[in-house]
Structure formats: C-alpha cells, structure tokens
Amino acid sequence: MSAIRLENLVKRFGSFTALKPTNLAIGDGEFMALLGPSGCGKSTTMNMIAGMEEPSEGRILFGERDMAGVPMGRRGVGFVFQNYAIFTHMSVRRNLDYGLRMSGRPAAEVRRRTEAMADLLGLGDLLDRPTAGLSVNILQRIAIGRSAIMEPAIFLLDEPLSNVDAAFRAVMRTELKSLQRQFRQTMVYVTHDQLEAMTMADRIAVMDHGVLQQVGTPLEVYNAPANTFVARFIGSPGMNLCAGRLAQTDRGLAVDLGALGLTPPLPPALAAAARNGRSEVIYGFRPEAVHPDPAGLRLPLIVAERIGARTILHLGRGGDTVRAVFQGNPDLPADEIALAPDPAAVRLFDAATGAAIAEA
C-alpha cells in the first residue's frame, strides 16, 4: 500500500519550471534517494509527495490512492526536515509524543508508545530533558522518532545529514539504514551527497534542472550512466569525458581525442553500436578503471594528488584534461604517463544529446 507513483508530475513557480514532467515509481519498502545538485527539483518533488506543495500538473499516488487534495497531516507521511524542526520549547517527551497527543490517543497508550520509541532510539534517559541545547545527533534522533512514532508508511528525509560533521555522518548513515530495516517503511531520501545516496539507497533517482536523468541501483548509476550529466555527477572524481571523433584503425574502431591522442580500439560490441551513422562521440571512462599500458594514451602529468590510500593524477595536453586514480602510492615517471582505460569500463555518449550509446 505504501508504494509511491509519480505520474507526469510538474511543478511551476510563476514562469519558472522547477520540475518538468516526471514519472517515477518507488516500491513498497524501498529506500529511494533523490540525488542532484542544488536547484535540481529534488526537494520540490519531496515537498509535493509530503503535500506541502501542490503539483502544477500530474498525479501522486500512494498505492492506488490519488493524493490530490489530501492535506499533509492526513497522508500518513513522516518527514524529517533538514534542520530537524524540533519544537525547542518542549521537552524530548513532548516532541516524541506530539503526533499522538494531537490525534487524541489515550494517555496510557501515548506513554507506552513514547517510551518504547525512546528506548529504541536510545533516548530513554533524556525523555524529560528540554530539547534546547541538545546535540545535533540527539536532535536528529528526536526528529526521526517523532515521525516514526506515528508509524507512517512513508518516510521522507530532506538532507538530514547536511548539518552534521563528517565523522558523525558516517555513523548516522549506518544508523539510518538500520532504522529503515527496522521500520520497513518506504523511504525517500533527498540529498546532494552521492556518498549518502550510494551507501544507503536501494535505488537512486538522479535529477538535474528539474529533469529526472536516471533511475537505478547505485551500481547501475555508477557503471552505466544514462548520460554525461550522471557520468560526471556520480563518482569522486566523476567520469572522464573527452570529445572526439570515431576513427578506423588497423586494429579496429577507435576514438581520436585530438590533442589527447588516439584511444585504444573500442570493444567490438561498443564499436558496432557507436558506428550507426555518427562520427562525433564523447569518450568516457572512470578514473579508477585505468591501467598502465605503453600502447595506450600518452599523457603529460600536470599534478599528482597523493592522499594516502589513493593517488589522483591530473593529466592532459592543451585544455583537455583527464584524471586517473591509482590505489596506494605508485612510483610515477616524472613527465609522461602511458595508460589505457579498462576495455569493459569504456562508455560512449552521443556528442549532440549527451545520452549514452548502448551496446547493441
């Protein structure tokens, strides 16, 4: 019952279209991350699901039920705000049991459920403390508990970790994931941090400029980006994307990257798909998926960032640069490096549309 379906959802603010027609199906009990840079429409989408904003067009369905006109208090949706929106003039207990009190449940039930929720979240000792002055991690747990106590079928989280320091973020990522397993709710998680999306989500919906770019599991999105935006946005650093033109060599079809040189021949399946009447392509490969190869691209080294576990190389000629990531601290030649992308990791994109060229 708690699956979410967005059908041709559109949101306009005046003449600005925050969300272009979007279709998205989120399964019952699924953890879906809406990922994208600021202003991509992810929060707008979430606010419409919660009922805080009315869609300009399209429908939102929970299960089979159309949510148009259902006020936000009646949607059965739990919402965790970016700043947690804790009622700071109330104690921890009053925050946790707020929803139950407002719906007029009997006092004994309110007490029992509040204490159970507090124990679950490790807030038992804090119940009668004022919320003002509590640390961020406690506030976040209160925010989650306050929504979870209403047993919503759908949980929406709006960048809940963006106010938290890096060390605690790692702790909260695992905590959130385990909470979701416990509650078994459908979760929609808005974030601009791909690490959060990759580590927690079952599936990721990547958005940009109000357009849904790709929906897929973290590895699908990482390995087979649907277009150049997703390729560049996912991964740290993002995928290398070099404009080039297809060139026939004696060893097979390759891509001429201009100043960067000629790539190794493309894998046969990709070559077959690439030909298809075009000559301009964008050649993409993950910085992590390269190996030293004397027959590959020979590129001058600009900068090497050594960060202990990994070494990030910035290579290039003219204005074109490519990044490569090696594990550990390899010895490097001072001037020029010869490397080739792993054949299975090479992706081609249409130069005009930016869409991925799928293998035939």
Add this chain to the structure above:
Amino acid sequence: MTTDADRPAATRAPADEGARLGFRLTLPAQVLVLFISAFPLLMQLYISLTDWSPLTGSPWPRAWEYWNGFANYLDLVSDGRLWRSIWRTLLVVAVAVPIEFLLGLGLAMLFVDDFPGKRVAYSILIAPMMVVPAVAGYMFFMLFQSGGPVNGLLSLFTAEPVALAWLSNPSTALVAVIVADIWQWTPLMFLILLAGLVGVPQDQLRAAALLGASPAQRLVTIVIPRMKTIMLIALALRVIECIKIFDTLFIMTGGGPGDATQTLSVYIYDITTQDLIWGYVAAIALAILVVLSAGAVWAMRRMAR
C-alpha cells in the same frame, strides 16, 4: 583624614582604581540625571503633604506654611470621584485591550501568508496609528454625532433610522470612546504580533501539520508558546498606555456627559486646572505611581518565572 592621594599607590587594586576614576568622571552626569528624576518626585512628595495651591500666593518652596501632614492621602481613600474614575479607566482597559489584542492577532495571522494587494492593505491597516490623537478624537466626535455616519450605518440594519446621541448619553459615551481607542491602537497590536508571528519557525509549523495537528492545535502548541514573550510585551505596552488614556477621549467627550467618561487622567486634569488643589493632585499622582510601579514589579517577577 586620609584621601586616596595620601595612601601609597601600590596598596590600591588597579580595578578599584579604575572604578573610582570612572565614578568621578561620570559624577556630573549622574548628578544631572538624579536631579532630573529625583527632584520632581521630591517636590511632589513635599507638596502632597501640604494644602498649597498657586492661589495661595506663596511660591511653592514655602508650601510648608500650609502643612497638613497626611490629610491629602486620607482624603484620597474616601474620594468617590477618584474611585469612580479609576473604575472607568480599568473598564476601558479591560474592554479595549483584549479586543485590540484579538483583532490584532487575527489580522496578523491573515498577513503571514501572501495575498494580492497585501502591501496596500498593510499600509491602510497601520494608518490609524499615524493619525494625531487629537485629530482622531475630532474624527470620532463627528462620526458619533446623532446625525453622523455611525448612526447612518446602523440605520441600514434597523427599521427606523437610528438617532442615538452617542456622546451625550452617559451609557453610550464610554462605548464610543472605547471604539475610538480600538480603531487607533489595534494597528500597534497588529504590527507587534505580526513581527512575532513571522518569527515563528515555518518548519516547526509544517512539522506539526505533518504530524496531524489541526490549525487550532498548531496555534495552541506552537504559535502561542513561541510568541508568549512578544504577546506579553504587546499587552503590557497597551495596558500601560490605555491606563493613561486622555487625548482622543478628551476631544470627544471632555470627560462628560457629567463624569460618564471621566477616566483617571481626565479627573486629574480637571482637579488640576479647575479645582486647583495641587497638594491633593500631587498626592493622587504619587499614589498612582507607587501602585503602578508595584504592579509592574509584580508582573515582571511573574514573567521572569
């Protein structure tokens, strides 16, 4: 006698030295302030213990010649006109301030969200506050004439034309005065409460709504607790101001008919300018100051808790 300069400098703590120097440097200003605030009070206390009035012919420093001890204060307790004027003042406060508060709060709630024409409506709403009280008094004097617009408006809803002489009827004059006060001072409540409402975190209201709280529940559990301080400030301001109500009222009714709208300020004005019993006036003014100060201290103690 030892002065500071006689003692060796090393025995004095430097902080002590600084404080003393500061005291000396600010002494002239402090004396001036003390004189401005304390002198009139002491003069008032002095005169309140005498029967002195300007008609006696003696200058005020020689008021001791008319010494009557605490007779003025004893008179005050049994002065029926005084007590009736206090009662009337409290009635005006008790009716006008809550109505102003509720109207102001309601209007402020309407103005939290945007609507077309909000800026114009806002300007119109706060305009009454800008009107000089004497002018407002004259406006309402005209409005409440028996052939005036108020009766004209009421006539629309009644079978026969209303020809009520609002301001010369002892039982309606106070109503007219209260209406004028509400008209003029609701905007102040509105402004203060709007500032408070805007300061209520929107996220908390949304969070409450998402947890199923109705608008009324949100008002009681989030808005009012968050606005408590600002509400108390708005109420305190208006209560204090309203106790002093004078100018608009005086233009409208002059305290009449008879003494039907004679509030505390009007009563004091009357006995100052007409009866010229300044010793008694000083006693009343001092007594009011003491009572109001005690009330304010009590209210602030309660607020602090």
